[in-house]
Amino acid sequence: MKDNDGGAVALDRIDLKILERLQANGRMTNQELADAVGLSASPCLSRVRRMERAGVITGYNTQIALSRICRHVDVVAAVTLKAHGPEDFELFENMVIAMRFVTECTKVSGPIDYLVHFVCPDISAYQMLSDELLLMGPKVGNLSSYIVLKTVKPNQGFALDGLLEQPVR
Amino acid sequence: MKDNDGGAVALDRIDLKILERLQANGRMTNQELADAVGLSASPCLSRVRRMERAGVITGYNTQIALSRICRHVDVVAAVTLKAHGPEDFELFENMVIAMRFVTECTKVSGPIDYLVHFVCPDISAYQMLSDELLLMGPKVGNLSSYIVLKTVKPNQGFALDGLLEQPVR
C-alpha cells in the first residue's frame, strides 16, 4: 500500500466524499461507498485504489476499546532532551520507535521536544519504560508523565471539509 | 455498532489473533481473516460480530495522509483550568467536544488538566480556536501550545499480546 510520488495529490469533490465516508467507516463495502457518493461500483473502486497508490489513504484500522478487555494505563510523557544535535534526535527517535507499548510519538516545538504516548499493562511497566528512556537512552533532560484519566473526545478523523476549502475542484 | 453490557469481555486466543489482524488491516476480508487465524469463514465472522456487539471493536477507520492533500497545522494544547469543580470540567469538555478541528482530547492527571489535539487549516485558525477557549469558555488558567513538527511514530494500535498476558484463556 505504498507507491508515493512525493508530490501533492489533486482530489475532486467525489474523492473528498469518499475519504469522509471511509474515515467514518473503513469497513463499508465498495458498493455502499459507491451508492453514498453517487457513483457506480467500478469507478468508485478505482478512485479508492488511486488514493491508496498515491499515499493519500495509508491504511485501515480497527478501533478497540481496550478497557473492555484488560486493565491498562495510558500515559503521555513530555520529553526534553539535554542536547539538540541531529544525532541526539535520531537516537531518541529510534529508541522510541523500537519501544514496546509506545503507541504514538510526535516531535513538537517549544520547551518540550517530544510527546510520547504509552499504553502499558500497569504503572510498574510504565516506570520501567520511562526509566529506560531516562537512564539508558540519549541524554534526556526532563521527562514529565501525565496519566490519562479519561478520553474526552476520541479521535474520529479530520474535518476534511473545513481543511480543504481552497484547493478542491 | 453498540450493544454494551457494561461488563468485561472474555476473549480467547483466537479472538486476540482476530483483533491483532484487524488492528493491522481493518479492511481485510473475512475470508483472509479466517485463514490467518485458522478458522473457517463463518465462525470467524460470528466472533467479529460478537466483539462488535460487546463493544470490544468500536469501529473501523481509514488513515489519511493529510499532508498529501492540503497544508495544515497540527497543535497540541496543554490546558489547565482555574477552577476544578465538576461543572468546570463539564463545561470545558462540552466546549471541546463541539469544537471543529479538535481531533482528540484527553483529561490527564498532574498540573495539566487536558491535552487537546487540533488539526487546523493554518495558524490563524488555531489562534481563533485557542482564543475561544481562553476568552469565551470556562475559566482557563493556562493554555500552552505545542506545534507538532513531525510524527515520529504514527499510531499503529496496541501491543495486545503484551497487554493481555494474564487474562487470556
Place this chain on the structure above:
DNA sequence: GGTGAAATAGTTTTTAT
C-alpha cells in the same frame, strides 16, 4: 463452538460509451 455447502451479495475485470 466448529464445519461445509448453498444462496445471496460484493468485488473486480473487461468491454463499450
Place this chain on the structure above:
DNA sequence: ATAAAAACTATTTCACC
C-alpha cells in the same frame, strides 16, 4: 473518465457434527 455486464470471490445462513 464513467458505466454496465460478466466472471470471480466473499459473506452469510443453515443443517449437521
